[in-house]
Amino acid sequence: MPILEARALTKTFRRPDKASGFKGAVKHLMQRKYKNYTAVDGIDLSIEPGESVAYVGPNGAGKSTTVKLLTGILRPSEGTVRVMGRDPHTERIANAHDIGVLFGQRTQLWWDLPVEESLKLLKHMYGVSDADYKARIEKFDELLDLGEFMPALARTLSLGQRMRADLACALIHDPKMVYLDEPTIGLDISVKDRLRAFLRELVNDGTTLLLTSHDLADIEEVCERIVVIDKGAIAYDGSIERLKAHYITTKAVNLYLEGAANVPELAEKFPDYEWTAGEAPSEVTVTYESSRFTTAEVLGSLTAQLAPRDLSLSEPSIEDVIRRLYAGELTK
């Protein structure tokens, strides 16, 4: 049975329809007009317990709105959501015990209180026992180094510290379903690495995770399944491996030749490959269809005939695929 199930989930907002500037504002005051804007358009989503799902899409695609619908913050205009069999909006309190939420752009810490006080307030709000609280704080400290800033006021924390503290707040009651909306936004590489390691640990422990992020490294390192959303509708839903296998049909080799590369001449000599000049005159990129040639075959023919000074392989990346999905170049 899915832990989360959304059927035909739709959210429409009403926005003022007015011209820009003072004149437009005055006209709107006299003659009020509104336009409907559909942020989420008939989404079907089902998540099994223990799954880690990346929910990605370009800015304005409807990611955050979906998370708000799934967490009960917003009421759907149409469609239904069930989290562990409950409607998260009408059964808000019962649902709150089972979910953990983090919005990377906002904090849930009490701004003028030490981090420790915020965590204690949440402990009491969720009815966490003293023993469980102690054990979880020790674990968070071990994985997120919370101890160093527990006595600090929330408003004095750095962004990385704040995010780690917010993550602890979202997980203090050991929720079964966790929603993380941009948890690594604005963080430096070392903090990102630490957070990703923590999230992997969380998933390994059996927590169900829905993660939205623009950082595809978050997705590749933490999630097994990816849902791509564009203009409020799902453009792809499946495993990351399948996404790569299905859409990454070419591979590339970068060659560093002894002298300057003559791209037209090379293209004529090896017509099965696509040739592109590199940044340096001696650098050239060879792109080939992975269904027709193995990498060993390509490397064999190139090294035998061109004797390059050096070469490197371009790893297949989902970044390109997602970029092309966003741009509408690829279909489901």
Add this chain to the structure above:
Amino acid sequence: MTLKRGVPARHALAVYWRTWFAQIRSIVEYPADLWVMASAGAVWNILQFAFLAVLFANVPDVAGWGYHEMLMLSGLLSVAGGCNALFWDGAWSTGSMVIKGDIDYRITRPAPVIIQVGSSHIGMQSIGEVVFGAAMLVYGWIGAGIGLAAVPIGVLAVVCAGIIQSALVTALCAVNFWIKGQASIFAFLLIELQGNAMKMPLGIFPSGVRLVAMFLVPVAFVNFVPVSVVTGHMPAWWLAGVPAAVLGSVLLAVGVYRLGLRAYDSAGH
């Protein structure tokens, strides 16, 4: 007792008090801010004192109300406003929370949103307001010759005044769920009207105003009705209206807030 939607009332109260005490601990850490704001509240009340002293140096009474009775009106209103700021100042942040999407996290926690918002801030000016408001009330009480026997009524009146005031402010701040704006214009308007009108005996106003203040927006039950009863300007049975006004205003606040949460559409979509 369980509140609608499955929150035990005891849990809701515990959440409230824990948050409130945490805020107090935080305030105590910054004594300079505390004293500046508390002094501001005190100065405002001293000005009220001075105004009434000057007024009654020139006129013997206002619509049959003497200096000490008028002090009680001002004092009780000040204490009510101070209680709102001391115990429920967060309600004033409803508008900015709606605009910034700061209600989001509160919806995802297992506690009433209205409790989480109400207890999210303490107005430090309230200390001066409560202390000097209480001083005016006690001074007026003694000066008006009201005995110790009526003290329980006075205590009940103070508690009810704080609740009615906070509930009315909350209901009006909740209008910002629909009218998007940081400032709670309607609640400010209420405070302004109370400051101008409710420090005077209601008898000087036309009957329409009296009806509105008694039954539509029951601000008269914050200070005018209880003070009128203890000073003998109204019969004692009017006191029954005070707890009724508490119940009505609290239900109104909770109802408007619930409707507001249904209309809440967060920020950034």
